[in-house]
Amino acid sequence: MIKFEDVSKMYEDGTAAVHSLNLDIKKGEFFVIIGPSGCGKTTTLKMINRLIPLSEGTILINNKKVSEYDIHELRWNIGYVLQQIALFPHMTIEENISIVPELKNWNRQKIKARVTELLHMVGLDPHIYRNRKPSELSGGQQQRVGVVRALAADPEMILMDEPFSALDPISREKLQNDMLELQRKIQKTIVFVTHDMKEALKLADRLCVMKEGKVVQIGTPEGIIHHPINRFVRDFIGSTAAQPEEFLNIEQFLQPICTSIISQPLIKIISIHTPLQEILEKLAHEEELAVEKDGNVIGIINRQMIIKYMSTHLQERGRV
Ligand code: ADP
Numbered sequence: 001m002i003k004f005e006d007v008s009k010m011y012e013d014g015t016a017a018v019h020s021l022n023l024d025i026k027k028g029e030f031f032v033i034i035g036p037s038g039c040g041k042t043t044t045l046k047m048i049n050r051l052i053p054l055s056e057g058t059i060l061i062n063n064k065k066v067s068e069y070d071i072h073e074l075r076w077n078i079g080y081v082l083q084q085i086a087l088f089p090h091m092t093i094e095e096n097i098s099i100v101p102e103l104k105n106w107n108r109q110k111i112k113a114r115v116t117e118l119l120h121m122v123g124l125d126p127h128i129y130r131n132r133k134p135s136e137l138s139g140g141q142q143q144r145v146g147v148v149r150a151l152a153a154d155p156e157m158i159l160m161d162e163p164f165s166a167l168d169p170i171s172r173e174k175l176q177n178d179m180l181e182l183q184r185k186i187q188k189t190i191v192f193v194t195h196d197m198k199e200a201l202k203l204a205d206r207l208c209v210m211k212e213g214k215v216v217q218i219g220t221p222e223g224i225i226h227h228p229i230n231r232f233v234r235d236f237i238g239s240t241a242a243q244p245e246e247f248l249n250i251e252q253f254l255q256p257i258c259t260s261i262i263s264q265p266l267i268k269i270i271s272i273h274t275p276l277q278e279i280l281e282k283l284a285h286e287e288e289l290a291v292e293k294d295g296n297v298i299g300i301i302n303r304q305m306i307i308k309y310m311s312t313h314l315q316e317r318g319r320v
Pocket of ligand 1: 011012013015016017035036037038039040041042043044
């Protein structure tokens with residue numbers, strides 16, 4: 001779907017931001033680019049929609065060079081979400097979402113219906129929010145609008161540049177969960193830039209770890225956690241997320257789901273990939289949690305079970 005072939009970017013002042021990058025991003029994939037500040041993530045992303053021209057190499061979208069696309073066609077077919085909530089302040093939420101559909105000459109009725117659908121998709125009641133101005137929404141709500149605005153004209157792919165990093169931790173986690181839910185429904189090709197390993201591991205189908213303009217490792221979250229290619233990746237996982245062993249398999253400790261539990265509307269759902277520390281924090285407040293894997297709830301975990309898990313886990317590691 002999106003292919004980088006030996007792509008390099010040298011800025012005019014001589015900064016070599018990206019060197020000989022090769023990437024093959026598949027259709028429908030949630031592809032996360034991660035690395036420390038200045039490693040070339042944003043440059044990589046912006047070369048896809050030609051906001052930054054590349055210096056060497058080729059980027060192909062559906063086997064056609066990005067340089068050969070009509071620039072409008074290219075940009076309208078690629079949604080783009082930025083860290084700074086870039087909604088137009090003088091326009092209503094509806095008007096903000098309608099920008100690209102209007103440029104594409106959709107009729108009024110179709111646009112209106114699309115705005116209603118999109119606002120519902122991210123849990124914002126269209127009756128309440130469509131006529132509000134951005135300043136009448138919280139930061140998290142504005143960023144939700146930013147996400148659906150990028151989806152408005154049904155682009156094939158979406159580029160997201162640190163879209164949640166300006167939010168407080170609670171809104172951020174909520175938006176990450178919503179994003180996962182949304183992606184299950186829409187199955188777009190998403191290229192997502194972040195410097196937060198925890199966020200990357202949570203969202204990615206595959207992630208690409210970059211350092212100094214080069215790819216260090218590409219793999220699934222499990223692959224990267226369990227087989228980091230070098231010290232840099234290992235340290236990066238360790239510094240921002242749980243230690244690899246803290247993702248150990250909790251599956252065998254889960255209690256099977258019984259309908260009475262699932263019908264409890266308030267039970268919280270966590271991913272099977274949630275780090276142990278986060279599960280412990282959640283279980284400090286919740287009696288039990290439903291555990292989800294690949295979109296399905298596969299069991300229930302409660303405080304007793306996690307203690308049992310930890311005790312076995314510690315014995316295995318010879319600490320007790
Ligand atoms: P990241 O998104 O990983 O923080 P960037 O892609 O923004 O990294 O930047 C990569 C490198 O290119 C950095 O060294 C940065 O300072 C440099 N850079 C970014 N934009 C420009 C520019 N317009 N002119 C010169 N250097 C730039």
